[in-house]
Amino acid sequence: QKEVEQNSGPLSVPEGAIASLNCTYSDRGSQSFFWYRQYSGKSPELIMSIYSNGDKEDGRFTAQLNKASQYVSLLIRDSQPSDSATYLCAVGKGSQGNLIFGKGTKLSVKP
Amino acid sequence: DTAVSQTPKYLVTQMGNDKSIKCEQNLGHDTMYWYKQDSKKFLKIMFSYNNKELIINETVPNRFSPKSPDKAHLNLHINSLELGDSAVYFCASSQDRGYGTQYFGPGTRLLVL
Numbered sequence: 071q072k073e074v075e076q077n078s079g080p081l082s083v084p085e086g087a088i089a090s091l092n093c094t095y096s097d098r099g100s101q102s103f104f105w106y107r108q109y110s111g112k113s114p115e116l117i118m119s120i121y122s123n124g125d126k127e128d129g130r131f132t133a134q135l136n137k138a139s140q141y142v143s144l145l146i147r148d149s150q151p152s153d154s155a156t157y158l159c160a161v162g163k164g165s166q167g168n169l170i171f172g173k174g175t176k177l178s179v180k181p
Numbered sequence: 182d183t184a185v186s187q188t189p190k191y192l193v194t195q196m197g198n199d200k201s202i203k204c205e206q207n208l209g210h211d212t213m214y215w216y217k218q219d220s221k222k223f224l225k226i227m228f229s230y231n232n233k234e235l236i237i238n239e240t241v242p243n244r245f246s247p248k249s250p251d252k253a254h255l256n257l258h259i260n261s262l263e264l265g266d267s268a269v270y271f272c273a274s275s276q277d278r279g280y281g282t283q284y285f286g287p288g289t290r291l292l293v294l
Binding site: 104115156168 | 214222223224225229237239271282286287288
């Protein structure tokens with residue numbers, strides 16, 4: 071079982087719709103969870119971090135964490151063409167600090 | 182103001198050569214990392230340093246040697262380059278080891294011919 075799994079996509083949504091990105095992880099002891107966005111040819115940039123069960127909202131983005139189900143998701147409301155990118159789910163592994171990344175989900179928002 | 186910078190941005194070299202990539206962060210962070218992103222875009226940790234001390238060394242060939250002269254710099258030296266080393270190498274830094282946000286540099290695109 072891969073440590074962090076994401077659907078590779080591509081996920082295509084129309085402009086203005088809600089995009090839903092999902093991620094599961096295998097280590098029950100994981101404490102920190104991150105969503106990064108990566109445009110083609112660019113470096114990953116942080117979208118959201120979440121540490122507790124429940125929802126965390128920041129503008130059009132909502133991260134949801136369910137530790138019992140080992141599941142973390144990212145919702146993007148009112149999707150824009152500029153949201154088209156690869157979204158990387160990352161899970162913090164222990165006190166050493168390294169992040170385990172999923173393979174990313176490519177999102178395409180069609181005008 | 183560049184938070185995490187890397188040089189060079191592009192590196193094209195022949196098999197068997199030795200090359201170095203430099204990374205600097207001006208965020209005052211204690212922890213720095215090297216990641217490799219392969220052609221399938223999979224991002225994987227290679228090394229992590231905290232206050233100049235190596236704390237993570239994932240399964241990476243001995244040909245890769247990180248060096249941290251101070252906590253703001255983490256360089257990566259690669260000996261005897263192989264075709265499979267072609268990838269994008271990202272440096273990152275964070276304040277809190279384990280739980281803090283990691284900030285990535287722009288990446289170094291290495292092509293081994």
